[in-house]
Amino acid sequence: MDDIQPPGRLVTLTDVARAAGVGESTVSRVLRNHGSYSKRAGERVAEAVARLGYVPNRLAGNLAGSGASAQLVGVVIPSLANVVFPDLLRGLTASLDAEGIQCVIGVSDYDPDREEALVAALLSWRPAALLLTGLEHNPGTVALARAGSVRVVEMIDTDGDGIDAVVGFSNRAVGAASARHLAGRGYRRIAYLGHDLAVDLRAGKRLAGFEEALADVGLALLGREIRPGPSSPASGRAGLEALLARHSDLDAVYFSNDDMALGGYFACLSAGLVVPGRIALFGFNGLDFAAAMPQPLSTVRTPRLEIGRQAAACLTGGGPKRIDLGYELIEGATA
């Protein structure tokens, strides 16, 4: 039994064929359970694979096969620092792993040029599909995605036209619903507190929807505070303090997301400001901690995992091209 391979060379399908005393095609058929083969052949191959510790080379397999890799998808997300995107990935991988599909991920840091570079890099692996975030891309990105002859799914945002399939919810509608909630509760001196809008376009869309709905009831934003850098509780806390210094009469704050809102809540606790009596707080995302707060945060829950799952489903089935998964307004106790 010469199980030992010359060092440096990995076991190949040919080795397995030789060891099992069958042809290469038979090994291939057995391994993929594709085509017909005898029980005896199956057993001998299985034995040889186990004995030699054979690991198929998918580079070769996909190259020889249809040309496009069936077991790889490319995913581009703008960030890993915001829980939203890991949650997306979670939904995705949960569904894809079940089918033996792997994700190659790229993080664009909200930079369209990096996104384009990543799309090119990912396409070079000939993935079965490309999953992007949002609907706004460089023309070059769109051209690449179109030319790649792969399924393209754009996640999270449905406010606009997509390249191929779109799975998400309307950020404008979320913003509008949030505004109606606050206005309906009688708040009138409302400010916005967010992180950098130039990079997070979806936060911008929410704010646009928010202001529009405010305008519909004759209100305008009292003020807005845009913090540089990513969203975080620390940023939300500092932001609310800055906002209060400028607009001491504000009675409600709409945050770009729950992390920022948590920071705002901490600021209120520290300053002894009664929530929502003195200041009402409204978030976005519906993260886990929002429900565990002493006063559950008023926010909008977004179907992050479900977006990932549906996006995965889009790849396999030729399914519908546009899925709006909606959102859920959580009344909470802070607004």
Added chain:
Amino acid sequence: MDDIQPPGRLVTLTDVARAAGVGESTVSRVLRNHGSYSKRAGERVAEAVARLGYVPNRLAGNLAGSGASAQLVGVVIPSLANVVFPDLLRGLTASLDAEGIQCVIGVSDYDPDREEALVAALLSWRPAALLLTGLEHNPGTVALARAGSVRVVEMIDTDGDGIDAVVGFSNRAVGAASARHLAGRGYRRIAYLGHDLAVDLRAGKRLAGFEEALADVGLALLGREIRPGPSSPASGRAGLEALLARHSDLDAVYFSNDDMALGGYFACLSAGLVVPGRIALFGFNGLDFAAAMPQPLSTVRTPRLEIGRQAAACLTGGGPKRIDLGYELIEGATA
């Protein structure tokens, strides 16, 4: 100019060579900037690439090349629900993107068998390296990793022996330091509140270190509450309430991480328990929100991003085999 390709067939290097009027090898040399070629050849190839919208096929490239893909690494993490792992990925991708290396990720859900299956799946892409989490694996996983002739880096935990390279910190030491801090501050009736230890082995190591250090000063854990499921503020809140019901006299709680601790803090706020006067809280991870709380959380900051970065550095350089990045105890105001 027949730029239009027959539909279904992607542009290949041969197409580029023909369009540029040079040989295939020259195109290859130009694209990889490897070997020598004339300025004229470079320009003609660049022009043809742009005109045809050529995207190299790395499946073919890596197959033909050294055999092992130089631009792919496989990463296996146990979860995406805990911020720790996205943070790891963040550090990783930040470093790897700069070198044009892509990550293929697999999520094991803390299941060693799934981990083994993922390792096999990832190895089939012939990655340049394999990045695993923790030091405990199935024998099969270890055998696969060894046979794969790839660099293996185990991240986060340094309490034990690794397969190849190890980057992280000592969880036992963190637990011990936390215990010494609490004991030093005079807390005596200390309980532990964590999520499922059977799956999160590193949390188990912290607890072991914690109890050991307590024993060193003649103390023992007053009680422990292990919550099923993943860690979360909601779980921490419910857990602390359960713990208080059983041990109304406890004066400090060591949490399995900051998320759980945040939930505990919320429980104290809700119940009107003064922190740390009535109950002291101590976390783990040093997440962003910890510093933004009305009373900064006492916790231990772990070098998550740095672990990712160093792990990436391990891949490229043949660097040291074992890197302990330490931790930082943050005194905070809750313990």
Added chain:
DNA sequence: AACCGCATTGGCAGCGCTGCCAAAAGGAGA
């Protein structure tokens, strides 16, 4: 003017696998 050395170039085998096709092996019916 013949020669040498270097930079540049193209041809082609082959990476490990799959798809196609034809050959071989069984089994059923006449």
Added chain:
DNA sequence: TCTCCTTTTGGCAGCGCTGCCAATGCGGTT
């Protein structure tokens, strides 16, 4: 027993690219 059909099998081309090698061109030397 022979023929016909179905199941099973192996050989081999080729996926798109890289590495090797030989060939070409170009200038500078003697």
